[in-house]
Amino acid sequence: MDPEIPVISLIEMGIIRDVTVAAEQVSVTMTPTFSGCPALLEMESLIIEAVQTLGVEQVVVNKQLNPPWTSDWITETGRAKLKAFGLAPPGMHGGNVTMTFFDLVECPRCDSKNTKLQNSFGTTLCRAIWVCNDCLEPFEQFKPL
Amino acid sequence: MNNALKNALLNRLIGMADDELILSHRNAEWTGHAPLLEEDIALANLAQDELGHATVLLGLVEELNGKTPDQMAYFRDAAEFRNVQFLELPKGDWAFTMLRQYLFDAYETILYNRLLTSSYQPLADVVAKFRGEEIYHLRHSHMWVERLGLGTDESLGRLQAALDQMWPLTAQLFQVSEADNLLSEEGVFPLAADMADEWQEIVLPHLANCSLHVPTHATMLLAGRETHTHFLNDLLTDMQQVARWDPSAEW
Incomplete structure (x- = not known):
């Protein structure tokens, strides 16, 4: 683990x-x-x-x-587990991380894409902080790398 | 690898590691003091990444000179450090911190790209790893320079003052010694002087877009990486004191 x-x-x-x-x-x-x-x-x-x-x-x-x-190596099962844990899984980028900078991340609680990036640095090196505009909850994303 | 080449490489690796270590310490000084909670977290992250890079690079140093990362970080005196001077200056205000980060992040981005093809494979391997992390650093500092430059008269004034102070010191990043030619001929490490143009192509347009004026008549710092300001002594006293109280302590 x-x-x-x-x-x-x-x-x-x-x-x-x-x-x-x-x-x-x-x-x-x-x-x-x-x-x-x-x-x-x-x-x-x-x-x-x-x-x-x-x-x-x-x-x-x-x-x-x-x-x-690279975060692209996280398996499908792994991504589902991250989401269930409350961590939005990182977007796939095929080696070009900057491509993910334009993606909106889905809220792991209510699945809304109406979210905004609050801080690209979070509580650990691998997390960014987002806020969901629909359910109003802040959430963490596993950072694309 | 012959001795001359090995020593030249060691010198460069120690320079890279010391740049990361010293900047990491200055950034960590913001923990608990940054102007916004988000930035407090961001600076702690930057410091942790840089400390991680320093540790990895000092691991490469250890393979060549047998000294552990802890020995190198905590038991050398200022005269033995090979970081550039503008990274050892006190953290200053937020504008100074963010501009320093930006100028250095742009330099590192270029350096890592060039080192990807280094003929010294262990070094090519580690920069491949650092590169992905550095993207986030540069994006962050790039954005802050813009925010402060296009912000208020006060934020622009502070940023310009930081640039006036720092600009002449950035020349140190691109200095070369005779031994560096050897490294470049063997494809181990790019000639720092060759990276200056690429660096200026990145930073000059951004600085201009952010209403900043690069000093035109400044006297550029030509001293080598072995010279330091007294600020490095102060930093090391703080950074090394616990390790030196009891060198045999286990952590």
Whole structure:
């Protein structure tokens, strides 16, 4: 599970890129989301713990920076879970984040598109703050990256 | 990689990391003091991103010189830092902070684009990552320069005063040493001087659109990255004191 969004798994987040099993050892390749994300170390230990629970003792976590993580990698199931959690999922952008700057984001509570961006920086590095003009609730969006 | 090339690369990596680290600290000084709650949050985010970039870059430094990011950040004195001077100046007012951020974000955007094709793969990998984050920084500071420049007489006056003070210091971003030629020939790091035109093509039209006048007779700062103002000492005293109280402490 993602330490900051405890409803979505690291696989659904697109953070786990590869898993290889060789003899006694399991290697997991992960790609960090944001460079300054404080949850990075926590994610690493969660991965090791999860694999060890399966009875494997030797677990290696490799960090791969290139290709860089993009929010396009969040799976369909992952997006639905983000929305149910109250976080509007990021728009797909195919590598050009600025394209999403013109999109209105759907309110995760009432599905209205009558919303406005309040702050492109939020309570964590990966969130922006929006307000819904229909149900009048503020909500957070997972930032397109 | 031979020693001359390695030292030249180390020098550049430390310069990039120190720029991020020092600006991060200045931005973090706004936490709890920004003029709007939204901006308080935004500045904390910028500071955290920059600190993240500094940490990643210092990781690359460690691979070359064996010193940990903590040793580099907390146990070097001012004379060993390689950030440019305009990033170490006190945070000043909101206009100064936003203009500094804008001028530096535009520079970083160009630098990252060029470094994407660096022949030093670890560096190309990390800037590919930074680039997506930097888009948000530049958009934010670009918008604030516009808002202040086209705002009131007071906001424009403050922004112009900040530009008059800062403009001569920006020349330091584009200085090159002899060792830099080596890096450029090997495709490791672009010649900083070659980026000056591209940077001006981005910032000059925006500054003009925001009613600002770039000083025409200013004496540009030609000192190298090893020279600093006393403000860096003050900043480091603040930033490093807890780590230095007990170097063996575990965090």
